[in-house]
Amino acid sequence: MAILAIRDVSKSFGRHTALDSVSLTVNPGEFVSLLGPSGCGKTTLLRLVAGFLQPSVGSIEIDGRDVTALPPNKRPLNTVFQNYALFPHMTFLQNVAYGPLRAGVAKQDARSRALEALEMVGLVGLQERYPREASGGQQQRAALARAIVNRPKLLLLDEPLSALDLQLRRRMQIELKQLQERIGIAFIFVTHDQEEAMTMSDHIVVMNAGSIEQIGTGNEIYRAPETRFVAEFIGEANFFVVSPSGCDLAAQPDGFEPSPGSRIAVVRPEHVEVTTDADVSNGFSIGGVVETISGVGGVTSIRVRAGNGLIIAKRLGMEVPIAAGQAVRLCVARHNVHVIGR
Numbered sequence: 001m002a003i004l005a006i007r008d009v010s011k012s013f014g015r016h017t018a019l020d021s022v023s024l025t026v027n028p029g030e031f032v033s034l035l036g037p038s039g040c041g042k043t044t045l046l047r048l049v050a051g052f053l054q055p056s057v058g059s060i061e062i063d064g065r066d067v068t069a070l071p072p073n074k075r076p077l078n079t080v081f082q083n084y085a086l087f088p089h090m091t092f093l094q095n096v097a098y099g100p101l102r103a104g105v106a107k108q109d110a111r112s113r114a115l116e117a118l119e120m121v122g123l124v125g126l127q128e129r130y131p132r133e134a135s136g137g138q139q140q141r142a143a144l145a146r147a148i149v150n151r152p153k154l155l156l157l158d159e160p161l162s163a164l165d166l167q168l169r170r171r172m173q174i175e176l177k178q179l180q181e182r183i184g185i186a187f188i189f190v191t192h193d194q195e196e197a198m199t200m201s202d203h204i205v206v207m208n209a210g211s212i213e214q215i216g217t218g219n220e221i222y223r224a225p226e227t228r229f230v231a232e233f234i235g236e237a238n239f240f241v242v243s244p245s246g247c248d249l250a251a252q253p254d255g256f257e258p259s260p261g262s263r264i265a266v267v268r269p270e271h272v273e274v275t276t277d278a279d280v281s282n283g284f285s286i287g288g289v290v291e292t293i294s295g296v297g298g299v300t301s302i303r304v305r306a307g308n309g310l311i312i313a314k315r316l317g318m319e320v321p322i323a324a325g326q327a328v329r330l331c332v333a334r335h336n337v338h339v340i341g342r
Contacts, residue, residue, distance in 0.1 A: 006060055034205050
């Protein structure tokens with residue numbers, strides 16, 4: 001049985017439709033990320049699951065129980081917010097023990113549970129520290145400990161890592177995934193960061209304009225995007241026009257709309273080979289002229305003008321035997337050309 005079932009949920013604010021007939025299931029112990037640009041509806045969906053908002057249409061079930069009309073404190077879940085929302089006048093231990101104490105747990109048992117949760121998130125020895133005395137990473141761990149202390153059926157996380165610096169954020173991504181696997185609670189994680197979602201998620205829900213564009217693993221979404229929006233939003237992409245016969249591949253000019261019978265295909269930059277060999281017969285190939293060559297972090301990005309379109313190729317290493325202004329051939333193996341449905 002799914003731990004969460006969202007069935008045909010819509011949410012409107014006046015004339016604005018924030019969510020339009022969204023359905024989603026999450027299995028026990030699964031890490032699911034809601035990914036999309038600002039305003040796509042991911043936070044609205046999270047708040048509907050949490051009970052802070054009520055759907056205009058549709059239903060929400062948690063562990064087989066309809067919770068659509070229940071307030072937040074009656075739902076078997078917890079939420080970790082972007083600002084952590086720790087009580088500043090309480091120590092980490094007091095913050096974490098607060099929930100069990102409110103639920104009627106005896107003081108000593110609440111303390112034991114809180115210490116266990118703090119140990120899970122790596123805050124052993126810091127339980128007497130106040131939030132103002134702690135780093136952002138320590139505050140984030142304390143907020144997680146407070147959320148998991150009562151072992152909810154579901155944990156909701158609303159961009160909890162966005163306030164951290166880059167290095168700490170990357171470290172916390174790994175630690176958060178390891179924690180989720182260790183305690184076995186289903187996580188729903190809201191983010192606009194593609195790398196973050198790809199790093200942690202079992203499944204990614206890509207959202208756009210209040211609807212779900214695609215659900216899949218990170219590899220599925222990257223290698224086989226179902227829509228142009230997904231192809232553009234997840235990483236870099238080159239778009240080509242595939243003729244009705246399927247035998248020709250041409251770079252798609254900016255703003256170009258395919259003619260009837262033609263289709264649009266996506267090719268990732270790392271799957272484009274740049275060569276000066278004019279005699280190429282393997283897969284597809286088109287000619288072009290190198291516009292720019294740039295390197296970042298051991299990866300070289302090559303931008304090539306092919307007809308009216310621009311194609312980006314990437315390769316490992318900083319040394320490439322070509323230069324700007326040089327005529328080249330761009331080669332793509334057939335199995336790396338993915339035709340998108342819409």
